[in-house]
Amino acid sequence: MTAEQELQACDFSHLFSDETRRRKSSPIKTTMAYFQDPNIVFLGAGMPPSELFPLESISIEMPKPPFASAPGKRGDTLNGTIMKEQEDLVFENDVPLARALQYGNSRGQKELLSFLKQHVSLFHHIPFKDWDIITTTGSTQGWDASLRIFCNKGDTVLLEEYTYSSSVEAADAQGLNCIPMPLDGEGIIPSKLEEMLANWPSLYGNIPMPKLLYTIPTGQNPTGCTLSDSRKPYIYRLAQQYDMIIIEDDPYYFLQMDPYVPENARSGAAEASPMSQKAFMSSLNRSFLELDTDGRVVRLESVSKTFAPGCRMGWLVGSKHLLDNYWNLHEVSIQSTCGFAQTILSGILNRWGQEGYIDWLMRIRRQYTGKRNTCMDNCYKYLPAEVVSVPPVTAGMFFMVFIDAEKHPEYHSTFKGNALLLEQHIYQKCLSAGVLITCSSWFRVNAPKPSCGKSADNTLAFRGTFASVEPDSMAKGLQILGKTLKQEFKLV
Amino acid sequence: MTAEQELQACDFSHLFSDETRRRKSSPIKTTMAYFQDPNIVFLGAGMPPSELFPLESISIEMPKPPFASAPGKRGDTLNGTIMKEQEDLVFENDVPLARALQYGNSRGQKELLSFLKQHVSLFHHIPFKDWDIITTTGSTQGWDASLRIFCNKGDTVLLEEYTYSSSVEAADAQGLNCIPMPLDGEGIIPSKLEEMLANWPSLYGNIPMPKLLYTIPTGQNPTGCTLSDSRKPYIYRLAQQYDMIIIEDDPYYFLQMDPYVPENARSGAAEASPMSQKAFMSSLNRSFLELDTDGRVVRLESVSKTFAPGCRMGWLVGSKHLLDNYWNLHEVSIQSTCGFAQTILSGILNRWGQEGYIDWLMRIRRQYTGKRNTCMDNCYKYLPAEVVSVPPVTAGMFFMVFIDAEKHPEYHSTFKGNALLLEQHIYQKCLSAGVLITCSSWFRVNAPKPSCGKSADNTLAFRGTFASVEPDSMAKGLQILGKTLKQEFKLV
Numbered sequence: 001m002t003a004e005q006e007l008q009a010c011d012f013s014h015l016f017s018d019e020t021r022r023r024k025s026s027p028i029k030t031t032m033a034y035f036q037d038p039n040i041v042f043l044g045a046g047m048p049p050s051e052l053f054p055l056e057s058i059s060i061e062m063p064k065p066p067f068a069s070a071p072g073k074r075g076d077t078l079n080g081t082i083m084k085e086q087e088d089l090v091f092e093n094d095v096p097l098a099r100a101l102q103y104g105n106s107r108g109q110k111e112l113l114s115f116l117k118q119h120v121s122l123f124h125h126i127p128f129k130d131w132d133i134i135t136t137t138g139s140t141q142g143w144d145a146s147l148r149i150f151c152n153k154g155d156t157v158l159l160e161e162y163t164y165s166s167s168v169e170a171a172d173a174q175g176l177n178c179i180p181m182p183l184d185g186e187g188i189i190p191s192k193l194e195e196m197l198a199n200w201p202s203l204y205g206n207i208p209m210p211k212l213l214y215t216i217p218t219g220q221n222p223t224g225c226t227l228s229d230s231r232k233p234y235i236y237r238l239a240q241q242y243d244m245i246i247i248e249d250d251p252y253y254f255l256q257m258d259p260y261v262p263e264n265a266r267s268g269a270a271e272a273s274p275m276s277q278k279a280f281m282s283s284l285n286r287s288f289l290e291l292d293t294d295g296r297v298v299r300l301e302s303v304s305k306t307f308a309p310g311c312r313m314g315w316l317v318g319s320k321h322l323l324d325n326y327w328n329l330h331e332v333s334i335q336s337t338c339g340f341a342q343t344i345l346s347g348i349l350n351r352w353g354q355e356g357y358i359d360w361l362m363r364i365r366r367q368y369t370g371k372r373n374t375c376m377d378n379c380y381k382y383l384p385a386e387v388v389s390v391p392p393v394t395a396g397m398f399f400m401v402f403i404d405a406e407k408h409p410e411y412h413s414t415f416k417g418n419a420l421l422l423e424q425h426i427y428q429k430c431l432s433a434g435v436l437i438t439c440s441s442w443f444r445v446n447a448p449k450p451s452c453g454k455s456a457d458n459t460l461a462f463r464g465t466f467a468s469v470e471p472d473s474m475a476k477g478l479q480i481l482g483k484t485l486k487q488e489f490k491l492v
Numbered sequence: 493m494t495a496e497q498e499l500q501a502c503d504f505s506h507l508f509s510d511e512t513r514r515r516k517s518s519p520i521k522t523t524m525a526y527f528q529d530p531n532i533v534f535l536g537a538g539m540p541p542s543e544l545f546p547l548e549s550i551s552i553e554m555p556k557p558p559f560a561s562a563p564g565k566r567g568d569t570l571n572g573t574i575m576k577e578q579e580d581l582v583f584e585n586d587v588p589l590a591r592a593l594q595y596g597n598s599r600g601q602k603e604l605l606s607f608l609k610q611h612v613s614l615f616h617h618i619p620f621k622d623w624d625i626i627t628t629t630g631s632t633q634g635w636d637a638s639l640r641i642f643c644n645k646g647d648t649v650l651l652e653e654y655t656y657s658s659s660v661e662a663a664d665a666q667g668l669n670c671i672p673m674p675l676d677g678e679g680i681i682p683s684k685l686e687e688m689l690a691n692w693p694s695l696y697g698n699i700p701m702p703k704l705l706y707t708i709p710t711g712q713n714p715t716g717c718t719l720s721d722s723r724k725p726y727i728y729r730l731a732q733q734y735d736m737i738i739i740e741d742d743p744y745y746f747l748q749m750d751p752y753v754p755e756n757a758r759s760g761a762a763e764a765s766p767m768s769q770k771a772f773m774s775s776l777n778r779s780f781l782e783l784d785t786d787g788r789v790v791r792l793e794s795v796s797k798t799f800a801p802g803c804r805m806g807w808l809v810g811s812k813h814l815l816d817n818y819w820n821l822h823e824v825s826i827q828s829t830c831g832f833a834q835t836i837l838s839g840i841l842n843r844w845g846q847e848g849y850i851d852w853l854m855r856i857r858r859q860y861t862g863k864r865n866t867c868m869d870n871c872y873k874y875l876p877a878e879v880v881s882v883p884p885v886t887a888g889m890f891f892m893v894f895i896d897a898e899k900h901p902e903y904h905s906t907f908k909g910n911a912l913l914l915e916q917h918i919y920q921k922c923l924s925a926g927v928l929i930t931c932s933s934w935f936r937v938n939a940p941k942p943s944c945g946k947s948a949d950n951t952l953a954f955r956g957t958f959a960s961v962e963p964d965s966m967a968k969g970l971q972i973l974g975k976t977l978k979q980e981f982k983l984v
């Protein structure tokens with residue numbers, strides 16, 4: 001065992017919210033130690049008898065690894081049957097329905113947790129020893145819980161200046177100050193962040209210093225940009241210096257793609273000689289967890305993009321000390337992740353094994369690489385380069401179309417130099433022409449006042465997605481967008 | 493249509509929390525109107541393609557109605573297969589996996605909601621027209637959400653003086669004042685409640701008047717008592733007079749039983765001539781919803797006791813106006829109930845039909861009636877009637893063992909007349925002897941100060957459960973309890 005592995009996470013209870021501090025453990029929980037004690041007749045907990053659960057078994061038909069190399073090709077399937085009782089299990093690592101569907105295990109079922117913990121270990125080398133995981137009902141819930149664990153009304157959180165709108169809405173509603181961090185094509189700009197933090201009182205007056213730094217590091221929503229690994233140590237040091245918790249919301253981690261190569265320079269080589277698992281694993285960006293010598297990072301993971309959003313299942317990775325507080329909150333809110341989701345996902349994952357799951361993740365990478373290629377190819381083919389720029393996307397589901405508002409002939413006349421008005425106008429024009437692409441302003445975190453170091457934003461941009469769009473539709477949609485922009489900017 | 497059905501729910505937005513008031517709708521949600529518009533190329537929402545959901549089908553093996561009359565007898569089963577794509581569905585009312593596992597539908601899948609809404613209509617005649625339902629991840633989450641919808645820190649909620657400890661913990665942690673309502677064997681005592689409310693300032697000083705009245709009306713946890721229908725109009729009028737929302741948490745509604753008949757007076761008649769569905773339905777208690785001319789009741793329903801707790805699925809019934817606010821909260825927290833739970837429960841319920849589900853609920857009633865009988869029989873057989881009373885239970889999972897502390901030979905000496913100390917002592921004695929039964933004090937809502945009209949409580953009581961206890965264990969457990977109490981009270 002190396003010295004590094006002996007590191008223990010620090011105590012961050014000074015950052016907890018009043019709600020977290022007020023939360024007491026219930027004496028009734030102490031009884032569960034006797035639940036399966038053969039010497040005790042347990043009249044303690046109101047658990048319905050599993051013979052009244054109206055399910056004898058669940059059979060699932062899943063794709064079978066190794067997964068077809070050609071994107072979209074439906075390969076062989078594998079059937080698995082999950083039985084109700086432990087003694088009837090066909091596959092010994094299954095979570096039997098009688099347990100999956102009973103109360104208890106609000107951290108998660110052991111067969112699932114153990115798979116996920118090993119999976120996390122394969123991808124991230126966490127420097128401290130006492131890290132753990134706990135299931136969530138998805139990262140949206142994980143973020144809502146994080147706000148409740150750490151923040152009181154009036155507290156401050158930092159978010160990327162464009163970010164997932166639900167994350168801002170959740171924090172706004174809880175009465176928190178949402179302060180935007182400047183971004184560029186490589187994500188958060190550390191020097192600008194440092195400047196903000198160093199000059200906080202003069203920029204933000206009596207708004208408290210931030211407790212949380214929230215980032216979507218990979219394939220960011222909505223910008224599509226990825227925070228470069230080289231910037232992370234700088235940001236982590238700022239989190240240390242200003243005593244912040246980093247909430248790393250990373251649902252698109254496994255939607256990292258091969259680099260974009262323009263259509264005419266692409267050969268079939270990549271498909272002919274597929275990547276090895278080792279090459280795949282080392283190609284991926286590093287998590288803040290790997291820098292986390294203090295235990296101040298909470299990573300939100302989700303199967304919404306690797307399995308399906310309706311699973312409503314994710315997990316948190318962080319120090320046991322922090323996660324215990326999420327656990328206490330979960331016990332009086334969501335209680336636990338759905339038992340169906342846990343037993344079915346555990347059933348699939350444990351049948352596939354770690355290698356099979358990595359193979360599945362590589363399949364997703366290929367699929368998204370293909371989708372991204374189609375999208376970029378069509379952007380560069382149809383959008384007028386005179387006024388538009390589209391940074392090539394390397395991860396996630398989204399691309400941003402940046403438009404030079406100054407080049408719009410009526411920008412300063414009809415639209416009075418207001419990018420928001422022009423954005424709304426173009427959005428409507430596109431919609432009438434038959435393509436819906438979302439306004440970047442909908443994702444903007446607004447600084448509390450113009451004196452906060454940001455001038456009125458002149459960015460004109462739209463977010464598109466290629467995740468669920470068929471190639472023909474993508475071509476058609478971008479063709480319409482290109483035509484609309486050319487008309488608007490009088491390029492035809 | 494009768495005049496009654498034309499009633500509209502009142503607007504209760506004056507009771508909303510600051511969090512609810514701050515919640516704004518996101519412009520991005522407006523785009524969903526175009527999601528399946530054939531004239532629009534939709535580049536709006538980041539939805540993963542369903543061809544990458546790693547499940548082709550789910551097959552479930554469920555009990556087949558009509559259900560065996562004999563409790564516990566495993567009858568025939570029925571198999572159902574839920575397909576991924578709508579066009580492949582074997583059973584047309586299924587929720588296809590491609591939809592169940594996708595984003596969206598945070599109120600619930602239409603096939604499930606429509607079944608549940610009809611089910612609610614069959615059991616409750618709601619006087620106003622604009623009621624609706626919305627799925628939850630169980631009633632614990634429904635209660636946590638209710639607190640957030642209505643309460644700010646410092647607000648007040650009324651709870652039964654003994655209640656589900658998690659409900660108190662959730663409210664406590666949110667910084668709310670939890671005020672106990674006096675109970676007797678028929679539930680909340682309306683005259684005492686009225687007295688409390690009428691004399692609020694002198695009893696509770698500057699604690700605000702309550703916003704919420706929280707009740708577990710049927711087979712209450714932990715007391716096992718059921719609020720009598722005759723008291724409900726009085727309580728509802730008080731809620732109107734003092735402008736409170738009633739949160740009716742009713743997970744044990746379908747665990748109402750046949751009346752208890754002592755063992756020696758019981759014949760096999762009940763089993764020989766089973767109840768009709770009509771008789772079953774009219775035997776059940778009435779919900780506060782039936783009195784709700786204002787739309788001030790939110791009913792929390794759950795499948796935890798009728799299906800299985802691990803489903804983590806329930807639903808709220810209330811005015812559309814109130815439920816829209818839960819919906820907005822859900823969208824930035826849980827997002828939606830798990831898609832597996834929705835498609836599987838919908839699959840079972842729609843295959844059974846309303847009649848089949850009622851038949852299932854009657855099966856549960858028979859099963860719990862049998863369990864309750866075994867429990868009561870053994871209580872009356874083994875517990876010393878000189879010091880113990882056990883009110884016969886008519887609903888739920890719990891029974892209370894009330895003990896006359898005054899009859900304990902050392903109550904005023906060793907235990908200094910402190911029922912809590914004696915309770916703890918007896919709890920430990922029982923545990924050492926081999927039976928675990930929970931202390932009633934763990935479920936007590938403590939009044940904020942003794943001046944609040946309640947003297948120090950001398951109740952000595954324990955909560956037991958018969959839900960998951962086999963008949964032999966029940967007999968053994970109560971035998972040990974009886975013996976321990978006899979020793980303690982020097983009755984041997």
